Amino acid sequence: MSEPAQVAAFRAEVRAWLAEHLTGDFAALRGRGGPGREHEAFEERRAWDRHLAAHGWTCLGWPEAYGGRGLTLREQVVFHEEYARADAPARVNHLGEELLGPTLLAFGTEAQKQRFLEPIRTVSELWCQGYSEPGAGSDLAAVRTKAVLVSTGSTGGGSTGGGSTGGVSTGSTTEEWVVEGQKVWTSLAHQSDWCFVLARTEPGSERHHGLSFLLVPLDQEGVEIRPIRQLTGTSEFNEVFFSGARTDADLVVGEPGKGWAVAMALLGFERGVSTVGQQVGFARELDAVIASARANGAYDDPVLRDRLARAAVGLQVMRSNVLRTLAENLGGGAREERGQDSIAKLVWARWHRDLGELAMAVRGADGLTTGPDHDLDDAQRLFLFSRADTIYGGSDEIQRTILAERVLGLPREPKGTAR
Template identity: 65%
Template sequence: MSLREQARAWLEESLSGEFAHARGLGGPGREHEGHEIRHAWERHLGRAGWTCLGWPEKYGGRAASLDDQVAFHEEYARADAPARVGHIGEGLIGPTILEFGTEEQKDRFLPPIQRGDELWCQGYSEPEAGSDLANVQTKAHLSGDEWVITGQKVWTSLAHVADWCFVLCRTGRDRYRGLSYLLVPMRQPGVQVRPIVQLTGTSEFNEVFFDGARTAAGHILGAPGEGWRVAMATLGHERGVSTLGQQIGFRRELDRVIETARRTGAADDPVLRDRLVRAWLELEIMRLNALRMLRERGPEVSIAKLYWSEWHRRLGELAQAVQGRAGLVTDDGLNDLQRLYLFSRADTIYAGSSEIQRNIIAERTLGLPR
């Protein structure tokens, strides 16, 4: 039996029992839904060996091929399984620790991620360092056998439920060589998390304030001053294989938009019908492009982020258009298409704005002048 077939059978069985009511919970704009049962599901995945598939077996993975990883993420999305609460650990910091961590760090941090026991958040953006990430001002200095961290991070996804944060901070004066990459426990004095209310009315992003927070001297990836190199590697992992599963979710959203267009009569409008067809074609192109980029994993991956974020934002606008006037009002909370429209406004900003992605493509891929 292929891994795809195994995953399909396991997901069907697992999502028909105690986790049946977890189907479809969570996701962008809906991270407030069912956190406790989704965390229990994360642990269930870990016990069954369905987390961290591409990791070496030594650290709990299956050393699965890229094709098998893609197959699992596609089956996961097709099963309408709940949005993962451990994706930052598995998809970002885990691979970064595998690449840069010491054996001691791998033994300490990787098993709890694989088991779903410890959740992570990303401490990159600051009020004055969003797209210009190298401008971070959060500072850290060694005091005995500990790093002491002071500063502020913003737009920190899921910080309110995270156990650990990987923090890009300034340990020297040089713009790039003065940055270091620390692994910081969230549940300690000196760490304050303040939710940010979004357009959707929910709060999955946060401000995080470090006021003398501490972490062990050994909780640094790479050497002091190598934080920029490590941080860029993390961003490369962020464009990883799970994006193929993300596109199954996009397909589901597009199907809902098309269904609404037929119901409201918007599909009879030739202009809107043309936009629907274009959205379908562009999603097909997105999948083919994503498969190619996964195998190249160079600066070209910025093309994928630019493409899907701009496409998804246009889909949100199309979702509003096919609803007509009904899309402008709500009686009892947002409907799915209204939430899609509001949350997708952020897609072209977070995880690297479209402007920054265009600069990366121009300078690093096409070789154009800065």
């Protein structure tokens, strides 16, 4: 089915711009920095992201009043598709642009928007996500990191973005949140300037109640970041320890104590339009697995050929589901009532994990060895990294529980029930 003329023209514009600009020094960045390869050419990819920003290719769906282009959902889909098809490098600012930015637009104060949105758009400040903790991963409501509001005395004027915390205070009395606790699996914390932190701010509160969504600077005393070595040999994520870390009192998004709703809304943005580009990357990975099967004769095995066919069909189903979901979001209605985010996570995570297993099955015994420097090839990296797909961002078990209880209305499992 042909596209409307306006959409087709925009697709041609995106494709032409990428062809013109992914040249010179930037040409070497094609394909760099994907899952399990986040360490690759980080500073060079940051420079590329800033090049995108300078030419108006970041924050496409944001309102023009806040530096975006106000593009339609369809146009945003086109950009992410063409970006992935050009094999352009993985972006370094995904958490800021795709998660925090939309959250601030929905829940932030005007002062917060003025302070933080422009540095996100220009890629001058990078963000990480402070949600998971030891004992509070998939069960995020078990968060134990605490923050207490304290007075630090009087001052002649408030900070406006140039102080140690980059806050937006304007009064004569300064108050700050003091944060104590630990976060874990914090992606790219070691490369980030700020962290949006879910912390318990009401003593004695439990579960979803009494949590606040705080914006915390990482370059300060009281913050320690320890990279975690992964199966792939890289260290994308980290442990982050807060020991008296501080942030301004007004750097809480939404009402204090009601941060759960803000945190959940952010997760909805996480599974937004950028996932279309993700699927183009999946298609490239599948094509590579099929090419490997043809090259080594594994394609002649009817069982493997059947698995490859199922993977191809599954990818088309995934794309149709995402496009339908995005269209439904335009129509309004409660996302959680439809359970679309949980369904999407279950579908793509299991498909991608299975693709990693299929890649190794196609390789056979040859896939068990590495090169002289023990470097992983693409198939091995795909297999090892995708083992985590069904765990991070909400495990399969949690997603099924959400669908069972909140969408289907099944009774909650009694606490203490053996599993």
